[in-house]
Amino acid sequence: MCGIGGIFQRRSDQPIDEQLLVNMAAIQVHRGPDGFGVRSLPGQGVGFCHARLSIIDLDANRGRQPFVSEDQQLLMAHNGEFYDFQAIRASLTAQGSRFTSKSDSEILLRLYQQRGLDATLPLLRGEFAFALFDRSLDTLFLVRDRFGVKPQYWALTKEGLVFGSELKVLFAHPGVERRFSSEGLFHQLMQTMVPGTTAFAGVHQLKPGHVLTVRRQGGEFLIDDRPYWDVGFPRQGERDGGRSEAEHVSAVREALLEAVEVRMVADVPVGCYLSGGIDSCSILGLAAAVSQNPVKAFTIGFDDARYDETPIAASMAEATGADQLVMRLSGNELYGHLEETIWHTERTIYNTLAVAKFLMSREVNRAHYKVVMTGEGSDELFGGYPAFRRDMFLHGLDTLPAADRQEWEQLLQEANQLVQGAMLAEEQVSDPALEAVVGFTPSCLQPWLACAPLVPDLLAPQHRQACEGYQPGAAIAATLDRSQLEGRHALDRAQYVWIKTMLEGQILTWGGDRVDMAHAMEARPAFLDHHLAAVAVQVPPELRIKGKTEKYVLREAMRGLLPEQLYRREKFAFMAPPAHADADKRAAMQALADQHLSPEAITAAGLLDAEGVAALFERHDHPDTTPATRVQLDAVINHLIGVQIMHKLFVAADLPAQARRQADALGWRLHQEEQAEPAYALIGMSAG
Known part of the structure; x- marks a missing residue:
C-alpha cells in the first residue's frame, strides 16, 4: 500500500x-x-x-x-x-x-x-x-x-x-x-x-x-x-437453484480460504485485527491454519461492557494460539485524538470508532507490523447488519405466516435496541426518490435521512439558502444503477445499496484505509475478494438470513473454527460507545464543542448557525429526549465538531x-x- x-x-x-x-x-x-x-x-x-x-x-x-x-x-x-x-x-x-x-x-x-x-x-x-x-x-x-x-x-x-x-x-x-x-x-x-x-x-x-x-x-x-x-446480484429466478445448502456452505468456505491464502503473501509479517465477531475470528482462524508461525492479533477494547468484545476475542486468540495485543480505550482517549483522526479521514465521523482504529493502527505500527487482515465486507456480502434483517422482514418475507412474522418482529425489537439512532432509525423513514429506484427506503440510510430535517437550521444562512429544497435521498438515488436493482430480492437490493453507500463512504474510509494508513499500515479485507463475492451473490437470501440467524451460510462454513459461544451469538455491531454513555465521555465531547462550536469559532468559519447549534445541544440534554434520539444527536454533534475541524485543517490552513x-x-x-x-x-x- x-x-x-x-x-x-x-x-x-x-x-x-x-x-x-x-x-x-x-x-x-x-x-x-x-x-x-x-x-x-x-x-x-x-x-x-x-x-x-x-x-x-x-x-x-x-x-x-x-x-x-x-x-x-x-x-x-x-x-x-x-x-x-x-x-x-x-x-x-x-x-x-x-x-x-x-x-x-x-x-x-x-x-x-x-x-x-x-x-x-x-x-x-x-x-x-x-x-x-x-x-x-x-x-x-x-x-x-x-x-x-x-x-x-x-x-x-x-x-x-x-x-x-x-x-x-x-x-x-x-x-x-x-x-x-x-x-x-x-x-x-x-x-x-x-x-x-x-x-x-x-x-x-x-x-x-x-x-x-x-x-x-x-x-x-x-x-x-x-x-x-459491479456486484451483480442475480435477478430472481436466475440464481443457480441446483445447489444444495451444503454445496453453498462448501463453496463459501473454499473461496474464503483462498482469499485469505493470497493475502498472506508478503515480504513482511501479516497480522490480523480481532474483535469478538464471526468475521475477524474467521479470518484469524484461517490465517492461523495456513501460517507456519503464531499470528499476531490486534484487539480494541472499550471501558463500557455493552460495547466491549475482548472476552470473546481472547477466547479465539487462545484457541488459535495467536499472540494477542489488546488496546483498551476510554472516552478521553477517543475524543482527545479526534482532530488528528479527522486530518486523516478528511470527512466527519458519527462514531469515535474511527478514533479507536486510528489509535490501533498506531499500536500496529509500534509493534513493527505493516500488514493486517481484517473482517470488513462480511456483513455486506452475507447479510449481517440489523438493517438487512429489518428490510428482509418488511419487504422480503411476504409469504411468512402471521405467527412467524410476530416472532420476527419481537426479535428485531429486542436485538436492535443498542443500535437504534445510529444503525437503525427510531421511526421508519420514507424517501420517495429511493423508493422509486430501490422499491423501498433502505433501512441502512434511514437513520441519516432522519437527520436531514435537522440540518437546515444548523447551516449558515448562505448555505441554508443554497440548499433550499435540496433532497439528499434523491441525490443518492440518482447515483444507483437501476439495472443492478431491478428484479432482485429485497435483501439483495438492501445489500447493494449499503455496498454503494455505507461500505465505501464510511467503513472503508474513516473505518478503514484512511485511519489504517495514518500510521503506514496496510489493511487487507479478505471478504472483499471479488472471487468470493461472486460466490456470495449466488447464495439464496434465505441462506444468508435463515430464520433468526444472520450470516447463516458463513457461520456454517466456519463452524469448525469458531468457539461455540461465537457460533451461536447474534450479530453485534462493532462501534465505540456514544458520547452520552457516561459522564466522562460527555465531558470530553463538550470540551471539544466549547473549542470548535463557540459563537466566535462558528462565525469565523462561516459554515454553521450558532443559534441552531445551541438549540440542538438543548434538545440533546433535555430530560424528555429518548435514548435513541440522543444517540442520533450525539452523531450530529460529532459532525458539527468535525466540519469545524475540517475548515481549520483544510480551508483556513495554507496546505x-x-x-x-x-x-x-x-x-x-x-x-x-x-x-x-x-x-x-x-x-x-x-x-x-
Whole structure:
C-alpha cells in the first residue's frame, strides 16, 4: 500500500513543476515512509509522484515508483496490492515480457503493454487505485478497485487535472480550490455521502469499480467515467437453484480460504485485527491454519461492557494460539485524538470508532507490523447488519405466516435496541426518490435521512439558502444503477445499496484505509475478494438470513473454527460507545464543542448557525429526549465538531505551504537520474 498523486496538464507543452510533485508526495508521507519517487515525461505535460510502503519487493531502488516503460510511452503509479501476481508475472515472462522488479505493481505495466486496459482489468485481483498515462493515446486513466478499499480523488484546475490518494494531496496543489460546497456540507452533517462526491466544491472521488478516462484534445479534456465491474446480484429466478445448502456452505468456505491464502503473501509479517465477531475470528482462524508461525492479533477494547468484545476475542486468540495485543480505550482517549483522526479521514465521523482504529493502527505500527487482515465486507456480502434483517422482514418475507412474522418482529425489537439512532432509525423513514429506484427506503440510510430535517437550521444562512429544497435521498438515488436493482430480492437490493453507500463512504474510509494508513499500515479485507463475492451473490437470501440467524451460510462454513459461544451469538455491531454513555465521555465531547462550536469559532468559519447549534445541544440534554434520539444527536454533534475541524485543517490552513515545509523537513531533493530517459526520481529517502 502506498500513496500516489499526479498532474495532467491541458496542454502537453505546459511544463510540470517537479517540486510540486515532491510536495504532493510529502504531505502523504504517512502512507509511504519507505521510499519516494517523482517522474514526469518532458514535453508531455504529465507527472506522477509516489510514497511507498514496502511490502512486496523490499529493495528500495528496484521497486521504486512511478514506473516508466522502456519506450517512454507509459507512465504508471499504483497504490495497493495485486494478488496472484506471481502466476501472472510468470505467464507474461513466458510471453516475452521483461520485468525490472519483483514488485506486484509491475504486472500492471506489462499486462497493459500486452493486452490494453479493458483486457487487463478483469485479471487484477486485490485492493488498488492506480494512474496510467499512455503517450500514444495522449490519455490518462484513473482506476479504483471494485469495492473502493483504496481511495482515488481528482479535481480540475485552470491548467489541468490533479489526482491523489487523499484530499490533502490535491490541496497541496495551489490551483485546487479548497471550499466547502453547500451540498457537501449538508451531507457531512447527515453522515451519508453521495457516491462520487466529497465535502469540497469541484473535488470528486472516483467511484469503486470505475475507470476515469481523460483524453487530451486541443487543449481541452474529454472525460469519461464508466464502471468496469459491479456486484451483480442475480435477478430472481436466475440464481443457480441446483445447489444444495451444503454445496453453498462448501463453496463459501473454499473461496474464503483462498482469499485469505493470497493475502498472506508478503515480504513482511501479516497480522490480523480481532474483535469478538464471526468475521475477524474467521479470518484469524484461517490465517492461523495456513501460517507456519503464531499470528499476531490486534484487539480494541472499550471501558463500557455493552460495547466491549475482548472476552470473546481472547477466547479465539487462545484457541488459535495467536499472540494477542489488546488496546483498551476510554472516552478521553477517543475524543482527545479526534482532530488528528479527522486530518486523516478528511470527512466527519458519527462514531469515535474511527478514533479507536486510528489509535490501533498506531499500536500496529509500534509493534513493527505493516500488514493486517481484517473482517470488513462480511456483513455486506452475507447479510449481517440489523438493517438487512429489518428490510428482509418488511419487504422480503411476504409469504411468512402471521405467527412467524410476530416472532420476527419481537426479535428485531429486542436485538436492535443498542443500535437504534445510529444503525437503525427510531421511526421508519420514507424517501420517495429511493423508493422509486430501490422499491423501498433502505433501512441502512434511514437513520441519516432522519437527520436531514435537522440540518437546515444548523447551516449558515448562505448555505441554508443554497440548499433550499435540496433532497439528499434523491441525490443518492440518482447515483444507483437501476439495472443492478431491478428484479432482485429485497435483501439483495438492501445489500447493494449499503455496498454503494455505507461500505465505501464510511467503513472503508474513516473505518478503514484512511485511519489504517495514518500510521503506514496496510489493511487487507479478505471478504472483499471479488472471487468470493461472486460466490456470495449466488447464495439464496434465505441462506444468508435463515430464520433468526444472520450470516447463516458463513457461520456454517466456519463452524469448525469458531468457539461455540461465537457460533451461536447474534450479530453485534462493532462501534465505540456514544458520547452520552457516561459522564466522562460527555465531558470530553463538550470540551471539544466549547473549542470548535463557540459563537466566535462558528462565525469565523462561516459554515454553521450558532443559534441552531445551541438549540440542538438543548434538545440533546433535555430530560424528555429518548435514548435513541440522543444517540442520533450525539452523531450530529460529532459532525458539527468535525466540519469545524475540517475548515481549520483544510480551508483556513495554507496546505500548499504546509506541503512544501513537509518536503523540506524530510530533506527530499530532486536529482537528474543517470539513465537514458529524461525523467526525474526522488533520491532523498529519509522519512524524518
